[in-house]
Amino acid sequence: MVVLSVPAEVTVILLDIEGTTTPIAFVKAEEDSHLDGAVPIPAASGNGADDLPQMIQAVVDNVCWQMSLDRKTTALKQLQGHMWRAAFTAGRMKAEFFDDVVPAVRKWREAGMKVYIYSSGSVEAQKLLFGHSTEGDLLELVDGHFDTKIGHKVESESYRKIANSIGCSTNNILFLTDVTLEASAAEEADVHVAVVVRPGNAGLTDDEKTYYSLITSFSELYLPSSS
Numbered sequence: 001m002v003v004l005s006v007p008a009e010v011t012v013i014l015l016d017i018e019g020t021t022t023p024i025a026f027v028k029a030e031e032d033s034h035l036d037g038a039v040p041i042p043a044a045s046g047n048g049a050d051d052l053p054q055m056i057q058a059v060v061d062n063v064c065w066q067m068s069l070d071r072k073t074t075a076l077k078q079l080q081g082h083m084w085r086a087a088f089t090a091g092r093m094k095a096e097f098f099d100d101v102v103p104a105v106r107k108w109r110e111a112g113m114k115v116y117i118y119s120s121g122s123v124e125a126q127k128l129l130f131g132h133s134t135e136g137d138l139l140e141l142v143d144g145h146f147d148t149k150i151g152h153k154v155e156s157e158s159y160r161k162i163a164n165s166i167g168c169s170t171n172n173i174l175f176l177t178d179v180t181l182e183a184s185a186a187e188e189a190d191v192h193v194a195v196v197v198r199p200g201n202a203g204l205t206d207d208e209k210t211y212y213s214l215i216t217s218f219s220e221l222y223l224p225s226s227s
């Protein structure tokens with residue numbers, strides 16, 4: 001098995017969700033007007049209830065368009081959170097995690113690591129996902145959650161803010177993600193990164209494969225402190 005040694009200065013593991021802890025297939029279900037093919041929600045005409053059917057249809061069309069592009073807008077992710085709340089709390093849905101995730105996270109925590117989540121999904125949706133998994137309530141395995149309210153995942157400033165909020169230096173953090181743009185932003189902030197390669201994830205270029213440390217399972221991470 002390939003092993004990636006975690007630098008000794010790392011005390012925090014920051015996890016992406018989609019494509020990292022959880023299959024993309026489980027999850028897929030600002031201002032966009034500048035985008036090609038945007039489906040806008042028009043302003044109401046002021047005719048009150050007369051507008052309602054058209055407004056509802058416009059919102060549905062806009063949401064379908066955003067979903068078709070896998071947009072990570074805060075508004076769409078809040079809507080996802082509301083829908084997940086209904087489905088998870090009624091017991092109609094259980095979240096999936098890759099098999100290696102829960103055992104590895106338990107091991108990291110036993111070794112004294114803190115584990116945080118940073119996802120485009122809203123904190124509410126993250127808590128629903130961890131709280132209603134096929135392996136039970138996993139919320140106790142997580143020290144805290146961040147979403148795009150702290151900043152976008154492709155902006156390095158977001159990672160500085162996360163370190164500040166946790167109360168550590170950026171180089172105390174190891175960020176695991178499937179998206180190289182996120183890895184690059186984190187690295188620019190002096191965060192350690194590893195790119196997670198999972199079934200169903202987008203492919204990486206040869207340059208990306210050469211440049212980044214890659215793991216296909218959390219079990220490939222070796223913590224010197226846990227040996």
Ligand SMILES: CSCCC(=O)C(=O)COP(=O)(O)O
Nearest residue numbers: 016017018119120121125126
């Ligand atoms: C709270 S889980 C939902 C994840 C999600 O909606 C999403 O767009 C994936 O984002 P991530 O940053 O976890 O890759």
Ligand SMILES: [Mg+2]
Nearest residue numbers: 016018019178
């Ligand atoms: Mg992801």
